[in-house]
Amino acid sequence: MDDFEQQLSRRPIAPPPTGWRDEILAAARQGRTGFQPVTERTEIGSLVGDRTAISATNEELIEAGGSVLARQRDFDNLPASAKDRLEACPTLLAALRGWLWPHPGAWAALAAVWVFIFFMNHQIQVDVQHDIELAGVRAPAADVLNAFEERRVAVEHYLATDKFEPPILDRPPVSNPRRTGSPPLMLLST
Amino acid sequence: MADELERIYDAHAAALFAFLLNFTRNEDTARDLLQEVFTKIAQRPELLSDARDERGFLLRMTHRLAIDFFRRKHSRERRHEALAAEKSSLFADAGDPDEAEFRRQLTDALGELPADQRAVVHLKLWEGLTFDQIATALDIPLNTAASRYRYGIDKLRDRLRPIYEEIKHGRL
Numbered sequence: 001m002d003d004f005e006q007q008l009s010r011r012p013i014a015p016p017p018t019g020w021r022d023e024i025l026a027a028a029r030q031g032r033t034g035f036q037p038v039t040e041r042t043e044i045g046s047l048v049g050d051r052t053a054i055s056a057t058n059e060e061l062i063e064a065g066g067s068v069l070a071r072q073r074d075f076d077n078l079p080a081s082a083k084d085r086l087e088a089c090p091t092l093l094a095a096l097r098g099w100l101w102p103h104p105g106a107w108a109a110l111a112a113v114w115v116f117i118f119f120m121n122h123q124i125q126v127d128v129q130h131d132i133e134l135a136g137v138r139a140p141a142a143d144v145l146n147a148f149e150e151r152r153v154a155v156e157h158y159l160a161t162d163k164f165e166p167p168i169l170d171r172p173p174v175s176n177p178r179r180t181g182s183p184p185l186m187l188l189s190t
Numbered sequence: 191m192a193d194e195l196e197r198i199y200d201a202h203a204a205a206l207f208a209f210l211l212n213f214t215r216n217e218d219t220a221r222d223l224l225q226e227v228f229t230k231i232a233q234r235p236e237l238l239s240d241a242r243d244e245r246g247f248l249l250r251m252t253h254r255l256a257i258d259f260f261r262r263k264h265s266r267e268r269r270h271e272a273l274a275a276e277k278s279s280l281f282a283d284a285g286d287p288d289e290a291e292f293r294r295q296l297t298d299a300l301g302e303l304p305a306d307q308r309a310v311v312h313l314k315l316w317e318g319l320t321f322d323q324i325a326t327a328l329d330i331p332l333n334t335a336a337s338r339y340r341y342g343i344d345k346l347r348d349r350l351r352p353i354y355e356e357i358k359h360g361r362l
Binding site for chain 1: 208
């Protein structure tokens with residue numbers, strides 16, 4: 001530690017008030033947590049005059065404290081089995097909150113972006129369908145599709161064989177001119 | 191168990207309260223959390239019997255309870271800072287007015303630190319823990335503990351430079 005750090009460490013932090021010892025130990029033995037209402041904290045307004053009270057100017061903390069006290073009283077009235085289940089819940093929720101990034105606003109923004117993406121995608125599909133209907137385009141009939149399929153097969157065959165020769169599917173039956181008696185081609189000599 | 195609880199209180203309550211007061215910056219909250227720590231120990235005394243380092247274990251438990259407390263209150267970092275702005279008397283009273291002024295400025299400077307840096311600085315300066323012990327108590331990596339301390343102490347140094355110079359030269 002350098003001199004500056006030593007200077008800081010020499011300053012003693014205030015100890016807990018001596019009167020707290022018996023109160024805290026008694027409450028601990030009774031199983032009361034730190035949020036158990038004590039006699040002088042019966043109303044939110046009494047917090048202002050209490051030396052250990054939250055600052056009266058911090059209204060948010062006062063409201064939170066009041067709601068915590070009310071929930072603590074409701075909790076105390078529950079049966080033991082229900083208390084056990086409820087005590088496990090905050091731990092689970094705290095663990096989930098710790099696992100999930102503790103910024104609900106960011107999660108809400110991310111969800112809004114996804115909603116926008118889905119909406120735009122749906123809107124684009126609607127527009128395309130609308131344009132198709134305007135153009136009078138109809139779904140092609142089955143025979144038209146078959147004709148296109150046959151042409152596709154023919155083109156693939158031509159490209160594969162590199163010969164201008166119709167595929168067997170389309171080739172008409174070959175007739176033998178010699179057998180059928182057709183006259184041969186005559187080569188005229190000059 | 192009653193004697194054991196009293197022994198634990200006498201040995202560790204001051205340190206736990208100091209940590210809570212510096213971390214939460216609110217005496218009321220620090221008291222409630224301190225009571226919650228001892229309530230848990232009273233309900234489950236076997237927790238400490240398995241711990242090799244009582245103080246470290248209790249600091250770790252205290253820190254987790256403080257974090258859970260702020261999460262239950264839906265607090266975010268700025269809520270920590272809002273609480274840090276409250277002028278809680280962090281240090282013991284000083285008779286000398288100049289010393290009191292230095293402690294007041296130190297309290298303000300600590301309040302300006304982020305809660306995570308403030309926790310590390312407190313454990314390093316006022317508990318004398320090593321970075322390894324701090325990392326274990328706060329459940330953070332060792333390098334993170336060291337870097338948070340470095341950032342925190344540098345901010346304090348910049349913030350308190352004028353009054354520190356006066357102390358160093360004996361003017362206070």
